[in-house]
Amino acid sequence: MSTVSARRWAVAALGALGEAREEIDALNVFPVPDGDTGTNMYLTLEAAVMAAATVPEDAPVGRLADAFARGALLGARGNSGVIGAQMLRGWADVLADRDRLDAAAAVQGLQRADEQAWKAVNDPVEGTILSVSRAAAQAAAEALRGGGEGGRLREVVEAAVGAARAALARTPEQLPALAAAGVVDAGGRGFVVVLESLLDMLSGASRNRPSRARGGRPASRGLRPALPAVPLSTCDHLTAGGPGYEVMYLLNADDAAIARLRPRLSELGDSLVVVGGSGLWNVHVHVHDPGAAIEAALDFGRPHRIRVSHFSEHDTSHQGHVPEEPRPLEGKGLVACAAGPGLEELFASAGALVVPGGPGRRPSTAQLLAAVRRTGAHEVAVLPNDGDTHSVAQAAAVAARAEGVRVTVLPTRAQVQGLAAVAVHDPARDFQDDVVAMSSAAGQARDGAVTVAVKAGLTTAGECREGDVLGVVDGDFAVIGSDLEAVAVQVVENLLTGGGELVTLVVGAGGHDGLGKAVAAHLHRTNPRVEVSVLAGGQPRYPLLVGVE
Numbered sequence: 001m002s003t004v005s006a007r008r009w010a011v012a013a014l015g016a017l018g019e020a021r022e023e024i025d026a027l028n029v030f031p032v033p034d035g036d037t038g039t040n041m042y043l044t045l046e047a048a049v050m051a052a053a054t055v056p057e058d059a060p061v062g063r064l065a066d067a068f069a070r071g072a073l074l075g076a077r078g079n080s081g082v083i084g085a086q087m088l089r090g091w092a093d094v095l096a097d098r099d100r101l102d103a104a105a106a107v108q109g110l111q112r113a114d115e116q117a118w119k120a121v122n123d124p125v126e127g128t129i130l131s132v133s134r135a136a137a138q139a140a141a142e143a144l145r146g147g148g149e150g151g152r153l154r155e156v157v158e159a160a161v162g163a164a165r166a167a168l169a170r171t172p173e174q175l176p177a178l179a180a181a182g183v184v185d186a187g188g189r190g191f192v193v194v195l196e197s198l199l200d201m202l203s204g205a206s207r208n209r210p211s212r213a214r215g216g217r218p219a220s221r222g223l224r225p226a227l228p229a230v231p232l233s234t235c236d237h238l239t240a241g242g243p244g245y246e247v248m249y250l251l252n253a254d255d256a257a258i259a260r261l262r263p264r265l266s267e268l269g270d271s272l273v274v275v276g277g278s279g280l281w282n283v284h285v286h287v288h289d290p291g292a293a294i295e296a297a298l299d300f301g302r303p304h305r306i307r308v309s310h311f312s313e314h315d316t317s318h319q320g321h322v323p324e325e326p327r328p329l330e331g332k333g334l335v336a337c338a339a340g341p342g343l344e345e346l347f348a349s350a351g352a353l354v355v356p357g358g359p360g361r362r363p364s365t366a367q368l369l370a371a372v373r374r375t376g377a378h379e380v381a382v383l384p385n386d387g388d389t390h391s392v393a394q395a396a397a398v399a400a401r402a403e404g405v406r407v408t409v410l411p412t413r414a415q416v417q418g419l420a421a422v423a424v425h426d427p428a429r430d431f432q433d434d435v436v437a438m439s440s441a442a443g444q445a446r447d448g449a450v451t452v453a454v455k456a457g458l459t460t461a462g463e464c465r466e467g468d469v470l471g472v473v474d475g476d477f478a479v480i481g482s483d484l485e486a487v488a489v490q491v492v493e494n495l496l497t498g499g500g501e502l503v504t505l506v507v508g509a510g511g512h513d514g515l516g517k518a519v520a521a522h523l524h525r526t527n528p529r530v531e532v533s534v535l536a537g538g539q540p541r542y543p544l545l546v547g548v549e
Contacts, residue, residue: 001101001153003061005201010049010068013197017042020193027186036360037186040078044085045194047075047364053274060099065092073395074366079121080187081364082391083129086120087113103153107144110137110160120391127174129187132167136195139163154202161199164192180458243269243286247293251281253301261300268292332431333375336383336422337363337393339415340509340539350422352383358415359541362389368396372407379406379431381438385418387475408435413475414447415539416504416547441549446498448473448491448546450484450515485518488544492519495548496527503530506537506545515544 001009017024017038024038051071055064069092072085090112098105114137118124143159171185172178178185247269253261258274258281265272269287283303287293297303336347339358347354355363355371372380380400384393390413397407412418421438429437449472453464459477464470471479471491478494481487492503503523507516516534523532537545 001061001202003057003059003064003100006061006064006101007052007057009198009201010045010052012201013194014042014045014049016193016197017045017190020189024186024189024193027183027189036078036362037080038190040081040362041084041187041190043364044072044076044081047366048072048085048088051075061101062092062095062098065095068092073399074364074369076365076392076395077362078388079391080129080190082395083117083120083187084190085365085395086116087133090114090116101153103144103156106153106156106160107137107140110140113137125175127171127178128185129191131171131174132164132185132188132191135167136160136164136191154199157195157199157202161192161195164188164195168192177458243288245287245290246284247287247290247306248284249294249297249303249306251283251297251301251303252279253281253297254279257300261296264296264299265293268296331377331379332427332434333372333377333380334383334422334425334427335368335371335375335380336418337368337385337389338418339385340537342536342538343415343419343506346419346535346537347383347422350425351427352422352425357384357386357389358539359386362386363392365392365395365399368393369399372396372400372405373403377405380408381431381435382407382409383412383418383421383438383442384409385412385415387413406431410435410439410442412442414445414449414545414547415537416447416506416545417442417445419504419506419535420445420547420549444549446474446495446500446548448495448548449542450488450491450544450546451542452484484512484515484543488515488519488546489522492523492546492548495546496530498548500548501529501531502547502549503532504547504549505532505534506539506547507534508537508539508541508543508545510540510543512543519544 021038021042024041025036027037048068048071051074052064052068055067065088069085069088072081072088076082076085091109094105094108094112095101101109110133114130114133117133118130121130124130137160139162140156140160143156168184168188171188172183175185251258251261261283262272262274265274265283265285265287268289269285272285274281274283281301283297285293294303294306334350334352335355336350336352337355337357338344338347344354344356353371353375355367357363368382372382382393382397384390390409390411393409397409400407410421412421421442424437424441426434426437451470451472453466453468453470456463456465458464459470459480461470461477461480464477464480469479469481469484469487470477471481471487471494473479473491473494479487479490481490496503505516505519507513513536520532520534523530539545
């Protein structure tokens, strides 16, 4: 496989994940939409594709793979994104000294990717993407050893895809939670989608077969693959006196037209990125005259979804944009992920540089790395405040350490643990002493939450129906009921069985102020010695978060 073919695979895989994204998200085994695996994988691969788009077309496949893997790492979101990025790094390591992908390299790539995936997980479990990856790597190796037809790239990949599909189908047998929900593993499903796109490209097939990953029903499919948006962070940095406008649009045009459009746009500006195929292209360019960039497209096809932005309108704070003038690192910094506008204010008032996070908008590695850089500090503590963001924060920390910043990621898996940590944060204290104090405070904070089931499912507290109120205690579903206040009170009482002097109630979005007041009033009546603090968090999906210290 040449570099051109590798680019085509990248775009095809992104399109396939775009089609399957909602299906994969729906494989979440819990009745709350927190397990956005499909979205995380899609956004991670999108970042990888955009990074690869900046590599010259005549570059060797090894250079393309390296850019692809680096882009995935910086764009990784959630555990699934980090695992996927590690797998791509395995491929890049194998292809580093090669100018094309052949059967032997594919086998080595699958094997190295599998090794990287298992290393990326602290507590690897069978019945996940790891099982699917291992099966694909082993089958590919067997096909290559078989010789003959098995030595050809297509047949090796075909063997890997077949084994991956079979392993995916077995995941419910390996994880009881999957069997109870009647679904296969979401991460494994995403892996199969990407591998299938490679086989389709090698065999010249189109993806017309329906997916049956959930309950035997064909998954919903989009009309066409989604093309990646081009974020500012993938392009050349802005310079004084440079182009003042960013122009982006989708363009319906054939390949020959794009070949003629590229030099025209290059004459008009810089930071040109054109990706796509099969008649649909995503165009991005920095220019002085946005009208000329749009008029150029009219000569070659039909532009639509046109967006023109003056660079003064850009807020690069969430794009991983690096300051043009690096400044000396000094002092200590604190970065915190917040799941709602009220929580953002709370963390900011404690001196933290805040990154929006939480279910549905988990930050990428690049966003956390950019936040660490923006502190300008030599020593930085990071509060992920979400279990699925912890691995992303660790990846950002590794990148920051390579730049000379001392970064410590605290194991805060809930927003209330982060609030407990910042409550004792003291920027005047020695960095290590401050980290120890915050870690201790977070570790002593028990966390709970109240939410509403969006679908029927099996939880650790039993079966629930759509619309049931669910109470979470220390990360596990512990209460099922029909009344928000009753469930919230039970969650608080469960948390207080282990003792506690301070109860923090964080009210979510959607007008739940009354819920926080009602629970506080209950505590004043039944536990008058307990101090109660009611805060406006504004977080979605969870009417109430609870912390007990």
